[in-house]
Amino acid sequence: MGVDSLGYVGLNVSKPTEWANLLEGVFGMEARPREGSNAIDYRLDDHHHRFTLYPSKEDSVAVVGWEVTAEAKLEELVAELRGRQIEVIAGSQALCEERKVRKLYSFTCPMVGSNNEIYYGPLVSNTLFNPRRGISGYKTGSLGLGHIVFWVKDLAASVKFYQDIMGFNISDYIAWDVHDAVFLHCNPRHHTLALMKEGPGPAGGLMHIMVEANSIDDVGYAYDIVRDRGIPVMLDPGKHSNDHMQSFYLQTPSGFWIEYGFGGREIGPDWEIKTYDQPMLWGHRPLTV
Ligand SMILES: [Fe+2]
Incomplete structure (x- = not known):
């Protein structure tokens, strides 16, 4: 039972240009701007994205996404959280499409206070990651x-x-x-x-x-x-x-x-x-x- 890996991280950032320069220029990540939104997803492996920047007035963690390998395990985890009186909210279809996952739930971590999402079925691509500088890539x-x-x-x-x-x-x-x-x-x-x-x-x-x-x-x-x-x-x-x-x-x-x-x-x-x-x-x- 439980999660299987750290999947994605979303960040509210007050300096989006500096952040873009960092993720692209230093880490070689591939920017994937969204239509109709100022949020930018960043790809670094076969997943659609692993980081998302949300331009904001403040700097904070928007979301920590934890991946679970199968739907049954995800539901088991949700039941466990709810059994501990933790409020767990089913993610809408729109949110799943934004995150590029099949199904997700969100809850506030009672210890850290972070907005956590648990999900399964991330969208991956067989086309190669196209880094912005010459790197061998990431161990994921x-x-x-x-x-x-x-x-x-x-x-x-x-x-x-x-x-x-x-x-x-x-x-x-x-x-x-x-x-x-x-x-x-x-x-x-x-x-x-x-x-x-x-x-x-x-x-x-x-x-x-x-x-x-x-x-x-x-x-x-x-x-x-x-x-x-x-x-x-x-x-x-x-x-x-x-x-x-x-x-x-x-x-x-x-x-x-x-x-x-x-x-x-x-x-x-x-x-x-x-x-x-x-x-x-x-x-x-x-x-x-
Ligand atoms: Fe460390």
């Missing part, structure tokens, strides 16, 4: 879009919600300073979700989203582009202690970060949960522009 497929990290008020209760209802399993923990973090998986990707105790960021806040490249060179070239353009680098290149992702972090025009990574290890059947005393093996030092 059954591993999903990547991972997402939120600050939460009640870490234990939030982990329990995502374990018991949303079907995640714990990958490991990192405990350092005040930044207690719990990493959770719902497929072989080391973590699709991480939850951190509020402190440096406010409860409900999005800390970062990670996308994983098929090549370290995609990440390296992006790092050069980011430095050349003066985009704020928040953590310089490094390797994480738990998922072994080699990555760097940049600050988006909305304030939260994007981690651009390569080489993350996957959860296998003999996985042992560990607690790490620091988040990095090497690197990931704060860097000022």
